[in-house]
Amino acid sequence: MTTNKARARGRPRRFDPDEGVATAQQLFHARGYDAVSVADVTEALGINPPSFYGAYGSKAQLYGRVLDRWAITGAIPMSDILRPDRPVAEALVDLLEEAARRYAGAPEATGCLVLEGTRSNDRDARDAACGVNRAAEEAIRAYIAARHPDEADRLTDFVSTTMSGLSAKARNGNSLDQLLSTARLAGTAIAGVLPA
Structure with missing residues (x-):
């Protein structure tokens, strides 16, 4: 008896590349891009380097996929916060609090x-991250400029700088209460520039 079923060639993949991106996201977020090696990723995924390069191309290309995934699963929902029906100052404070x-x-x-x-x-990883960051800053700037064009540049810089500081302080061990306190203090400054 014969069958017309085609047999798959080679060994079946032992890992799901999309799940690998999720695992890599955890590693990059916990340790930072520079501190994660290809060996760290292959060990976490239970694969060998040829499988890694076959699936992702390079560490920087994997990071690009991580950033794409992060935009869907981990990014601050800016479009939900920066809505045109909200006062700009209120929305910006909510953005900073959500960031905190x-x-x-x-904790990891x-x-x-x-x-x-x-x-x-x-350079490739930095350029990819900077591109995502610039896009977020442009969204903030456009939101502010729609109603307060004269304040858009300086307030965008202020919000972006505050978010960078919140991120750094979180990595240095500041608690949520400390970060929220900073975000709210920044909100006081924003309210002093813009009407509520």
Whole structure:
């Protein structure tokens, strides 16, 4: 008896590349891009280097996929917070408070994956993280400029700088209460510039 079923060639993949991206995201977030080696990733995924390079191309390309995944699963939902029906000052304070909550979230992965990546020693990874960060800053700037065009640049810089500081402080061990206190103090400054 014969069958027309085609047999798959080679060994079946022992790992799911998409699940590998999720695992790599945890590693990069917890340790930072520069501190994670290909060997760390292959060990965490239970694969060998050829399988790693076959699935992801390079560590920087994997990081790019991590940033894409992060945009869907871990990014601050800016479109939900920066809505046109809200007062700008109120929305910006909520954005900073949400950043504080997320940056303090999991004790093994504090801070912002993207902001920490903007300081990477690897040019490709740094460029990828900076691109994501610039897009977020542009969204904030556009939101402010729609109603307060004269304040858009300086307030965007202020909010972005505050978020960077919150991320750094979270990685240095500041508690959620400390981060929220800083976010609210920044909100007082924003309210002094913009009407509620």
